[in-house]
Amino acid sequence: MAFVEFRALDKKSLVEYIQHTPALASKLGDKVDDLDIREVGDGNLNFVYIVAGSAGSFVIKQALPYVRLIGESWPMTKERAYFEAAALKEHGHWCPDHVPEVYHFDRTMSLIGMRYLEPPHIILRKGLIAGVEYPLLAEHMSEYMARTLFCTSLLYHSTTEHKRGVAEFCGNIEMCRLTEQVVFSDPYRVSQHNRWTSPYLDADAEAAREDNDLKLEIAELKSKFCERAQALVHGDLHTSSVMVTQDSTQVIDSEFAFYGPMGFDAGAFLGNLFLSFFSQDGHANQGNDRKAYKEWILQTTEETWNLFRQKFVSLWNEHKNGSGEAYLPAIYNNDVLLELVQRKFMKDLFHDTLGFGAAKMIRRIVGVAHVEDFESITDASKRADCERQALNFARMLLKERRKFEGISEVVSLVRKSN
Amino acid sequence: MAFVEFRALDKKSLVEYIQHTPALASKLGDKVDDLDIREVGDGNLNFVYIVAGSAGSFVIKQALPYVRLIGESWPMTKERAYFEAAALKEHGHWCPDHVPEVYHFDRTMSLIGMRYLEPPHIILRKGLIAGVEYPLLAEHMSEYMARTLFCTSLLYHSTTEHKRGVAEFCGNIEMCRLTEQVVFSDPYRVSQHNRWTSPYLDADAEAAREDNDLKLEIAELKSKFCERAQALVHGDLHTSSVMVTQDSTQVIDSEFAFYGPMGFDAGAFLGNLFLSFFSQDGHANQGNDRKAYKEWILQTTEETWNLFRQKFVSLWNEHKNGSGEAYLPAIYNNDVLLELVQRKFMKDLFHDTLGFGAAKMIRRIVGVAHVEDFESITDASKRADCERQALNFARMLLKERRKFEGISEVVSLVRKSN
Numbered sequence: 136m137a138f139v140e141f142r143a144l145d146k147k148s149l150v151e152y153i154q155h156t157p158a159l160a161s162k163l164g165d166k167v168d169d170l171d172i173r174e175v176g177d178g179n180l181n182f183v184y185i186v187a188g189s190a191g192s193f194v195i196k197q198a199l200p201y202v203r204l205i206g207e208s209w210p211m212t213k214e215r216a217y218f219e220a221a222a223l224k225e226h227g228h229w230c231p232d233h234v235p236e237v238y239h240f241d242r243t244m245s246l247i248g249m250r251y252l253e254p255p256h257i258i259l260r261k262g263l264i265a266g267v268e269y270p271l272l273a274e275h276m277s278e279y280m281a282r283t284l285f286c287t288s289l290l291y292h293s294t295t296e297h298k299r300g301v302a303e304f305c306g307n308i309e310m311c312r313l314t315e316q317v318v319f320s321d322p323y324r325v326s327q328h329n330r331w332t333s334p335y336l337d338a339d340a341e342a343a344r345e346d347n348d349l350k351l352e353i354a355e356l357k358s359k360f361c362e363r364a365q366a367l368v369h370g371d372l373h374t375s376s377v378m379v380t381q382d383s384t385q386v387i388d389s390e391f392a393f394y395g396p397m398g399f400d401a402g403a404f405l406g407n408l409f410l411s412f413f414s415q416d417g418h419a420n421q422g423n424d425r426k427a428y429k430e431w432i433l434q435t436t437e438e439t440w441n442l443f444r445q446k447f448v449s450l451w452n453e454h455k456n457g458s459g460e461a462y463l464p465a466i467y468n469n470d471v472l473l474e475l476v477q478r479k480f481m482k483d484l485f486h487d488t489l490g491f492g493a494a495k496m497i498r499r500i501v502g503v504a505h506v507e508d509f510e511s512i513t514d515a516s517k518r519a520d521c522e523r524q525a526l527n528f529a530r531m532l533l534k535e536r537r538k539f540e541g542i543s544e545v546v547s548l549v550r551k552s553n
Numbered sequence: 554m555a556f557v558e559f560r561a562l563d564k565k566s567l568v569e570y571i572q573h574t575p576a577l578a579s580k581l582g583d584k585v586d587d588l589d590i591r592e593v594g595d596g597n598l599n600f601v602y603i604v605a606g607s608a609g610s611f612v613i614k615q616a617l618p619y620v621r622l623i624g625e626s627w628p629m630t631k632e633r634a635y636f637e638a639a640a641l642k643e644h645g646h647w648c649p650d651h652v653p654e655v656y657h658f659d660r661t662m663s664l665i666g667m668r669y670l671e672p673p674h675i676i677l678r679k680g681l682i683a684g685v686e687y688p689l690l691a692e693h694m695s696e697y698m699a700r701t702l703f704c705t706s707l708l709y710h711s712t713t714e715h716k717r718g719v720a721e722f723c724g725n726i727e728m729c730r731l732t733e734q735v736v737f738s739d740p741y742r743v744s745q746h747n748r749w750t751s752p753y754l755d756a757d758a759e760a761a762r763e764d765n766d767l768k769l770e771i772a773e774l775k776s777k778f779c780e781r782a783q784a785l786v787h788g789d790l791h792t793s794s795v796m797v798t799q800d801s802t803q804v805i806d807s808e809f810a811f812y813g814p815m816g817f818d819a820g821a822f823l824g825n826l827f828l829s830f831f832s833q834d835g836h837a838n839q840g841n842d843r844k845a846y847k848e849w850i851l852q853t854t855e856e857t858w859n860l861f862r863q864k865f866v867s868l869w870n871e872h873k874n875g876s877g878e879a880y881l882p883a884i885y886n887n888d889v890l891l892e893l894v895q896r897k898f899m900k901d902l903f904h905d906t907l908g909f910g911a912a913k914m915i916r917r918i919v920g921v922a923h924v925e926d927f928e929s930i931t932d933a934s935k936r937a938d939c940e941r942q943a944l945n946f947a948r949m950l951l952k953e954r955r956k957f958e959g960i961s962e963v964v965s966l967v968r969k970s971n
Contacts, residue, residue, distance in 0.1 A: 302723035
């Protein structure tokens with residue numbers, strides 16, 4: 136360890152840190168005199184440096200004990216880096232193709248050294264705004280979700296391993312609290328943090344806050360989020376937590392990871408694809424009406440869920456005689472019964488996914504943190520029209536989610552809502 | 554601390570231990586030369602000593618690192634004493650009237666010093682077998698369950714406090730695993746530990762093991778048991794974990810405590826009252842047909858649930874503006890909505906309670922550990938008749954639990970099943 140106490144690094148001290156850290160220096164062929172270092176943290180929370188030398192490269196991500204965007208007046212535990220690194224390692228173990236490798240973690244410094252996702256990797260959300268198709272996205276994201284969620288659940292783990300993991304990630308409470316507030320609470324009450332495209336959506340935001348049925352349902356989802364330790368979830372799996380090229384899909388930024396409901400991850404991803412869909416009319420122009428692209432988004436959403444379900448059940452069948460303790464082989468040893476429990480499990484997970492997905496959509500329209508998909512639509516009236524469609528659809532989905540039998544029904548309704 | 558390493562105490566070394574432990578010695582007015590010490594552990598797990606002097610008394614409970622009944626060949630963590638003491642203190646804090654006071658805890662020795670529940674306190678199960686009515690039982694047990702479950706849930710706690718508690722009690726994994734095995738697994742598979750009143754119930758036990766719908770439902774309950782950290786539950790709240798007199802009701806033996814679903818406690822208690830009901834025909838004789846007593850049991854069961862629901866909702870209303878984070882006042886601030894969420898919460902809890910109650914009944918008839926209610930019926934054929942009624946009712950209840958609107962419907966069906 137190069138430093139015995141935490142300090143925020145700058146470009147100069149970072150070089151010194153690298154020199155004293157063999158796990159990092161070795162990635163550069165132990166040459167630190169020709170380094171190109173760029174600070175690229177576009178998020179609100181952390182410092183992110185790309186470090187490139189003639190013999191290699193990596194990314195350094197350092198968490199500060201406050202929200203970077205606001206400053207020291209909004210403290211936030213830098214221990215989140217510990218949980219991010221732990222989740223990256225755990226998820227990377229189960230799905231190395233879609234999780235960047237961690238080279239080094241320093242708890243004192245809240246610092247992660249990890250693979251640099253070289254160009255042309257970009258943030259998926261930016262690709263979706265630009266109207267770029269990613270033909271392998273559904274394949275890759277379904278693989279990532281199926282493997283990480285299955286392998287960190289009681290379908291694969293013994294209860295002893297599971298409780299050990301749950302206890303450890305209970306420590307990531309501050310990040311869980313933040314999610315509770317911004318996803319499950321603020322959008323449903325008057326809060327100084329909330330904003331929306333005003334005055335266009337004033338009545339819509341108020342209607343959401345006064346919808347008793349909606350608030351009944353969000354309470355059930357919040358309770359699952361707070362109480363149900365089903366798997367080690369990423370915890371923030373929106374389209375800015377994914378970096379893509381035409382061949383590669385990499386999931387990053389797992390500082391919100393904890394043992395929670397699987398549907399929270401699947402819902403975050405699907406919900407953000409729906410947000411992208413509803414934003415497309417705002418990006419259409421004479422050269423490109425985005426109609427074909429909107430269809431690609433819906434197809435990708437449908438395919439992601441269907442492939443996810445298929446891969447998840449395949450993993451289950453493959454490991455049905457393994458050490459997972461949820462469904463012991465001596466009890467669930469006949470094909471009829473196994474299919475029955477799998478059907479029920481996947482149906483419940485589907486409804487959770489729709490519910491959490493809808494909640495993630497709502498909070499991005501009337502809560503504190505918005506998405507660039509909509510924000511980049513400069514005409515406020517046009518933006519509000521897109522957002523209203525998304526909000527109305529999400530409110531319906533949250534309340535009616537149990538009525539849907541499959542993803543194709545949901546996708547049809549999205550199409551109709553537009 | 555009197556000893557620096559664990560050792561199993563006997564009467565002689567116990568006196569020495571007390572002499573060196575002021576928290577205990579002071580309870581005896583520091584007089585240890587006139588002590589009356591009796592070993593009364595009738596359970597399978599622990600040593601229990603009643604220590605009485607001229608100036609005071611207490612109970613010493615020591616956990617050994619194996620199952621007492623079997624011996625060192627069946628190891629079991631003595632750390633369970635730590636969780637028992639922690640739960641006694643936490644539950645005692647919220648409900649001092651119905652939880653005996655802990656005077657002393659020694660983690661190294663796995664030893665608890667606590668209030669001696671003096672005669673005429675007896676184990677509730679023995680009272681029920683003897684046909685004794687306890688007019689305050691429903692009042693007291695509903696109070697105990699409402700207060701301990703409400704006050705250790707997110708209805709009362711902040712999420713920070715909650716996650717701290719959850720993480721701590723994740724440590725009680727060995728006891729959770731034992732419950733998983735004996736309640737949710739063994740009864741539904743062939744296991745060397747299972748037994749039943751053979752040959753009478755051979756076909757019944759087999760039918761339970763081959764009932765796919767039943768196995769589908771027990772999987773859902775097991776998942777709630779393993780994954781849902783709703784409140785600090787006692788974890789073994791059957792009628793032998795309760796000591797009673799006509800005026801006093803005291804809950805003991807919380808070594809299975811962990812953060813789990815509330816319905817697991819409420820179900821254990823109600824399910825064991827139903828077991829008592831179904832056993833009564835086996836205890837009837839010419840002098841006492843037990844008909845009136847059976848009605849008292851059913852009334853008490855109904856009253857326990859109704860009072861529990863009432864007290865639980867009262868606590869909720871009382872603390873609705875408190876620090877509990879499940880239903881924030883700024884969101885759930887109108888009477889119509891609050892009633893709506895309370896109704897939904899209590900309905901879900903009711904169905905959980907019926908499910909777990911049924912599971913606890915089934916495991917006492919075809920699993921490893923039976924109950925004295927039935928075991929004390931010497932005529933095996935008569936015993937099997939009683940058990941079969943209970944088993945059939947429980948299988949129905951587990952599968953159909955969501956169809957019941959209130960406890961009176963359930964009780965009517967119990968009456969009809971007899």
